[in-house]
Amino acid sequence: MARESTPADVSPAIRLAEAVCAxxxxxxxxxxxxxxxxxxxxxxxxxxxxxxxxxxxxxVFVFEHIVRATTDRVRQVPLGQSIAQNLSLVLxxxxxxxxxxxxxxxxxxxxxxxxxxxxxxxxxxxxxLAQITGQLAEVIERAGSQGKPVSTFLxxxxxxxxxxxxxxxxxxxxAITCPDNLxxxxxxxxxxxxxxxxxxxx
Amino acid sequence: MARESTPADVSPAIRLAEAVCAxxxxxxxxxxxxxxxxxxxxxxxxxxxxxxxxxxxxxVFVFEHIVRATTDRVRQVPLGQSIAQNLSLVLxxxxxxxxxxxxxxxxxxxxxxxxxxxxxxxxxxxxxLAQITGQLAEVIERAGSQGKPVSTFLxxxxxxxxxxxxxxxxxxxxAITCPDNLxxxxxxxxxxxxxxxxxxxx
Numbered sequence: 001m002a003r004e005s006t007p008a009d010v011s012p013a014i015r016l017a018e019a020v021c022a023x024x025x026x027x028x029x030x031x032x033x034x035x036x037x038x039x040x041x042x043x044x045x046x047x048x049x050x051x052x053x054x055x056x057x058x059x060v061f062v063f064e065h066i067v068r069a070t071t072d073r074v075r076q077v078p079l080g081q082s083i084a085q086n087l088s089l090v091l092x093x094x095x096x097x098x099x100x101x102x103x104x105x106x107x108x109x110x111x112x113x114x115x116x117x118x119x120x121x122x123x124x125x126x127x128x129l130a131q132i133t134g135q136l137a138e139v140i141e142r143a144g145s146q147g148k149p150v151s152t153f154l155x156x157x158x159x160x161x162x163x164x165x166x167x168x169x170x171x172x173x174x175a176i177t178c179p180d181n182l183x184x185x186x187x188x189x190x191x192x193x194x195x196x197x198x199x200x201x202x
Numbered sequence: 203m204a205r206e207s208t209p210a211d212v213s214p215a216i217r218l219a220e221a222v223c224a225x226x227x228x229x230x231x232x233x234x235x236x237x238x239x240x241x242x243x244x245x246x247x248x249x250x251x252x253x254x255x256x257x258x259x260x261x262v263f264v265f266e267h268i269v270r271a272t273t274d275r276v277r278q279v280p281l282g283q284s285i286a287q288n289l290s291l292v293l294x295x296x297x298x299x300x301x302x303x304x305x306x307x308x309x310x311x312x313x314x315x316x317x318x319x320x321x322x323x324x325x326x327x328x329x330x331l332a333q334i335t336g337q338l339a340e341v342i343e344r345a346g347s348q349g350k351p352v353s354t355f356l357x358x359x360x361x362x363x364x365x366x367x368x369x370x371x372x373x374x375x376x377a378i379t380c381p382d383n384l385x386x387x388x389x390x391x392x393x394x395x396x397x398x399x400x401x402x403x404x
Binding site for chain 1: 227228229230231232308311312314315316317318319320324327328331332335356357361364365367368369370371372373374375376378379380382383384388391392395396398399400
């Protein structure tokens with residue numbers, strides 16, 4: 001009992017999800033077996049199987065968990081003065097700018113890659129992209145009432161949102177798969193340059 | 203002998219690499235074992251081990267093979283009238299616009315995700331990103347002599363190139379991990395909208 005370092009009110013499934021993320025971030029998704037996760041979490045294989053009947057069930061739960069962690073953080077972002085500032089603050093939460101976001105992005109890329117051959121993970125990825133794109137499209141629509149007429153955009157708000165998310169995802173992907181290439185300072189410079197180009201200034 | 207459908211002059215290692223790509227595109231990278239590849243290629247496990255001493259050797263060879271296939275195709279792109287047209291034609295080769303490029307992009311994303319936890323694959327990814335970014339930066343530099351002064355870019359040519367590659371990689375990543383979201387028509391519309399924004403027109 002004295003060795004328990006995680007708060008007692010965190011659900012055991014969430015604690016296991018954190019153990020899965022640690023295995024994936026350090027060794028890749030293919031190492032995230034029920035056995036390896038039990039070892040990482042310091043519990044028995046049976047304890048993991050009590051929460052997740054199959055490895056597939058475990059992976060879907062953990063993908064949803066990591067997406068929720070990111071969207072919860074996005075919701076807590078203190079908003080700024082302008083649309084460009086707000087989009088920058090929100091999208092920075094998707095970029096690997098510190099140890100937490102680096103780990104999250106590594107796990108996210110591993111799951112998204114796996115979604116290409118797993119229908120259940122693909123469903124989580126589809127829901128995630130639709131939700132973020134919808135939120136970005138709303139903000140871009142709103143830019144019309146703050147000086148940037150929507151008619152000056154090249155695309156519909158929905159397409160502008162999909163392109164903007166692709167910019168953030170591409171920066172994240174290139175940074176995670178090649179960390180020396182894009183450090184945090186360069187990532188935010190490139191993101192903000194795109195937003196300046198989109199919205200005409202901050 | 204009569205059943206041999208691949209040209210005899212294709213090296214056996216390349217034929218095995220194609221078998222590895224087929225396994226990865228259909229079932230994910232974690233299924234690409236020496237045993238599974240031997241079965242896919244219709245050869246013995248020993249025949250695979252004759253070419254690749256370890257699974258790691260095999261994966262590095264195949265990652266280099268898939269990158270080479272893309273860059274070879276890029277080199278054969280017939281160039282157009284303007285810088286924007288040429289960048290569009292080149293970057294379309296990186297997007298999953300047909301069955302070949304879809305398969306290639308799925309395999310590429312799987313390898314790039316694995317590069318986050320594999321130093322040897324990370325080296326291939328670093329070399330790939332550096333090479334493509336360098337080539338894009340040269341084209342962007344040249345835009346200065348064709349009407350778009352380099353001084354009107356927000357960033358250095360190298361940073362503009364990194365941002366442009368992130369746009370293409372992000373579109374590719376979002377399309378591969380969520381195919382219904384971004385069909386080929388929408389992918390090229392979004393890419394060309396970005397190039398219009400960057401270069402002021404086609």
